[in-house]
Amino acid sequence: MKINIRVNGKMISDDVACDMLLLDFLRYHGFYSVKRGCETSNCGLCTVWLDNKPILSCSMLCAKCDGHEITTLEGLKKDAEAFAYFMANEGAEQCGFCSPGLIMNVLAMEKELQHPTEEMIKNYLAGNLCRCTGYMGQLRAITKYLNRHQGGKNEADQ
Ligand code: FES
Ligand code: FES
Structure with missing residues (x-):
């Protein structure tokens, strides 16, 4: 067809x-x-x-x-690069196998949820599995990324 x-x-x-x-x-x-x-x-x-x-x-x-x-x-290279900065800062980089799916959901969450709590972030990303590292570094990076516009300058722009 x-x-x-x-x-x-x-x-x-x-x-x-x-x-x-x-x-x-x-x-x-x-x-x-x-x-x-x-x-x-x-x-x-x-x-x-x-x-x-x-x-x-x-x-x-x-x-x-x-x-x-x-x-x-x-199609989201610029946004993905901005997020990668936060992941690297937390030492939370993931492999090329699982990170594309995670990034797609983090960027979607950014558009969908206003100031999500840690619980909301965990719920949103519950379907993104990583088979080898922990999740705490990623959670810190995601929380900082989503809150980067609060309280002044974007850390990634400095
Ligand atoms: S390959 Fe689609 S959810 Fe795992
Ligand atoms: S870092 Fe990719 S599966 Fe764990």
Whole structure:
């Protein structure tokens, strides 16, 4: 079937199988930030935005995205860099396997929640798993990143 999906602002028209997953469609078209983890909606590695809301691309048919807009990490480089500064400052960098999905959800949370509490952050990111490090450094970095505009200058701009 023919579909048209706008990815990071660029229209992609393709003829796809009815059962093709969005994850496979995106990787086929070179969006390698989108990672394949559990494939069972449990790890968050494959997170992208559908019309600016985070979804799991391993559980979404690309046919259902026909006529819609997808955003991947490749389309959010500037914001991702600003967030990476906070992660590095807390020594909380993660591997290239799990970090794209985490970053997509942190940036989505920033748009969706106003001044989230630690509990709200934990709930929002409950679906993003890391199999090797702890979560506390990341939580500190995320909290600082989300509160960076409170009380003056953006730390990343200094
Ligand atoms: S690969 Fe999609 S949630 Fe794990
Ligand atoms: S740092 Fe990537 S899975 Fe743990």
